[in-house]
Structure formats: structure tokens, C-alpha cells
Amino acid sequence: MAKIGYARVSALSQDNAAQEARLRAVGCEIVRSEKVSGKSRDGRDELAAILAFIRPLDELVCVRLDRLGRSTRDVLNLVHELEAKGAALTILEPSFSTRDPAGSLLVTVLGMVAEMERKFILERQKAGIEIAKSKGVYKGRKPSVPVERVREMNAEGHGPSSIAKALRISRMSVHRALRAA
Template structure:
């Protein structure tokens, strides 16, 4: 029986150190971690790897339920997948285990709270942006892809997939930029 730790934070500028240290102190080995949003399971390769190799009797350990996911359905689907493999989930803070039915009920409620918290965060963000726009100080999000490079590569005959590979972004970002450029 293995205690497999999973740590996640949403952005590159956040630290996983506290989570990893706590998981290590709880005897987790191995510990997988990643910096990616918990909004969905898309792109969460470390979590996918754990779910692929977890075996009967193993335990997936996370510091808090929201580290597993911000969507109640995703969290419950993960618990279901663990059940299918004969494994279980333990949340350290507050201590909850899916070995028994009471833990499943509490986990469901915590998942709902995490989802509600995410909605509140988005609402506060929208309110802050609206206020900043009214005050004339809103500059928008930081651009992750150089639009001029996308147009330059497109002019040389490269397609969206080649541009995305060259710039390290998604094809969808390239399509959005090219679509906006064509409309302008």
C-alpha cells in the first residue's frame, strides 16, 4: 500500500513548497506536483499519471480538497475512479478519508464550497475590472503571445500549428490572433 501525495497550485508564481513538505511529513512517497489551474482536469498530467498507476489499497493524499479540484463533479469523479481501482482519498486539512461514508459526504460538501468559492473569486474579479475600467486604469491581462510574431510567421506562409509550435502557445491562441487581425 502506497501513500501517494499530490500537490497543486494555480500559477507559476505560487509555491508548492508548503504542500510538498506537509505531504512528505505525512509519509507520502511518491509526491507528484504541478502548477496548473484546478478549474478542470484538462492538462493536469501529474494527476492523470497518479490515476493511471494507483493500485488497490493505495491512498491518494492531498493537503486540501481544493488542491484536487475546484469543481465538485471533478472531485467526485476522481473519488469514483479511485473507488474503481480499490484505492481511496485522504484530505489532510481538515482530515477526511473516503474509506468510510461520512468522509464522502464531507468531501462532497467541501467540493461544493470550493466551487462556490471559485464563483465568488470570478465575481470579485469582474467587479474589480469593471471598477478599474470606470476609473480608466484597466489595462487588461498580460499578453502571453507576441501578436506581431504571429502575423510575421503567418506572412511567411506558416500555418497555425507551425506558428503555435514555434512560439510555444496553443493553436487556439494563434487562431484568435489571426481572426482578430483579419477583422481589424
């Protein structure tokens, strides 16, 4: 029976050290960490590695449930995968485990709270962008596609596929550039 710790932060500028120290302090022999968004399990290679090698009676330990994920569905699917392998999930704050009857209920409730929190963050971000746009401060990111060149080539009679190939961009990018005209 091994305790396997998982630490995650969303931004490259953030640090996992406090989570990792906490996980080692509770006896995690292995601690995997990554800097990636928790909105889905895509691109979370360390978590995938844990799920690949976790064994019956092992325990996946996280400091908080939102470190495991911000999607209720993803978190519940992860718990289901752990249970199918005979393993359990333990969360340190607030303290609970899926080995306990109330643990599954807490996973669901706290998973929903984490998902709601993510929605609130996105709403605040959107409101901030709208305010910045109204002040002329925010103009969005610069186009990564040479929009004018796409339009010129299209006017010259080139189709989306040949434009995409010539400019080394996707056909969808060509269509977006033409639609924005």
C-alpha cells in the first residue's frame, strides 16, 4: 500500500513546493507535480502516469480537491477509475477519503464547488476584459495569421487549401480570416 501524492498549480509562475512538502509530510513516498490547468484532464501527464501505475490498496493524496481538477465530471471519473483499481483518494483539506462512506459525497459536493469557482473566475476575467476594452486598454492578442495576406491570396483566386499550404496555417485559420473580412 503506497501513498502517492499529486500536486498541481495552474500557472507556470506558481510554485508547487508547499503542496509537495505537505504531501511528503503525510507520508507520500512518491509525489508527482505539474503546472497545468485543472479545467480538464487533457495534458496532465503526471496524473495520467499515476493512474497508469497505481495499484490496489494504494492511495492518491491531494492537498485540496481543486488541485485534482475543476470539473466535477473529471473528478468523479477519476474517483471511479481509482475505485476500479482498488485504490482510494484522500484529500487533506478538508480531510476525507473515498475509503469512508461520506468521502464519495464530499467528492461530489466539493467537485461542484471547484467547478463553480472556475466559472466565477472566468466571469470576473470576462468582466475585467470588457472594462479594459471600453477604456481602450485591451485589444486582444495580435493575430497569429497574416490576415491581409490570406485576403489578398483569396482575391487572387486561391482557394482555402492552397492558401493554408502556402502560408503553413490551417484551413480553419484561413476561413476565420476570410470570415472576419
